Amino acid sequence: MEFRLDRGRKNPRAAAEELIGSCFNEEVVPIHAAEKAAYWLFSVIQQEFGVDEARRIYLKYGTEPAARKLQKINNDGIRSQYKMMETPNIAELARQLFAENQALPSGERSTVTLTSIEKRIKRAIAAPKKRGK
Numbered sequence: 369m370e371f372r373l374d375r376g377r378k379n380p381r382a383a384a385e386e387l388i389g390s391c392f393n394e395e396v397v398p399i400h401a402a403e404k405a406a407y408w409l410f411s412v413i414q415q416e417f418g419v420d421e422a423r424r425i426y427l428k429y430g431t432e433p434a435a436r437k438l439q440k441i442n443n444d445g446i447r448s449q450y451k452m453m454e455t456p457n458i459a460e461l462a463r464q465l466f467a468e469n470q471a472l473p474s475g476e477r478s479t480v481t482l483t484s485i486e487k488r489i490k491r492a493i494a495a496p497k498k499r500g501k
Contacts, residue, residue, distance in 0.1 A: 384405075384409070387405045387408060387409060388401060388402060388405040390405075391404040391405045391408075406426075410422050410426060413425060442492070443491075443492040443495050446461075446488070446489055446492035446493070447492055447493060447495075449461060449464075449465075450489065450492075450493060458486055458489050458490060458493075459486060461489055462482055462485040462486040462489055463482065465485050465489075466480070466481075466482050466485055469485075
């Protein structure tokens with residue numbers, strides 16, 4: 369089947385929703401419709417930009433972030449919470465994060481102490497915002 373890419377027709381979200389919706393009309397099981405939509409989108413990207421670019425794009429969203437990336441995300445979140453406080457206070461933020469952790473169900477709870485959370489906040493605040501990557 370030959371694809372024609374219609375540039376500028378819709379915003380990306382609307383186009384994706386239309387693609388998935390049309391696949392739902394053909395499939396009984398919702399996950400099969402989503403798989404079919406992903407296949408067609410991959411096919412269009414492959415035709416327009418090549419198989420390597422299509423794979424690169426799909427891998428970007430299909431893999432878990434590396435440990436360093438997760439650490440950066442967590443540090444950014446801690447820095448944001450710290451900066452948004454009316455009066456930034458490491459000890460107060462640590463108490464808040466500790467209380468949030470304690471409120472989680474036992475299976476999801478981290479085994480952290482108030483002191484370890486304070487140290488984590490200090491490291492996050494001191495961490496460089498960009499590492500040249």
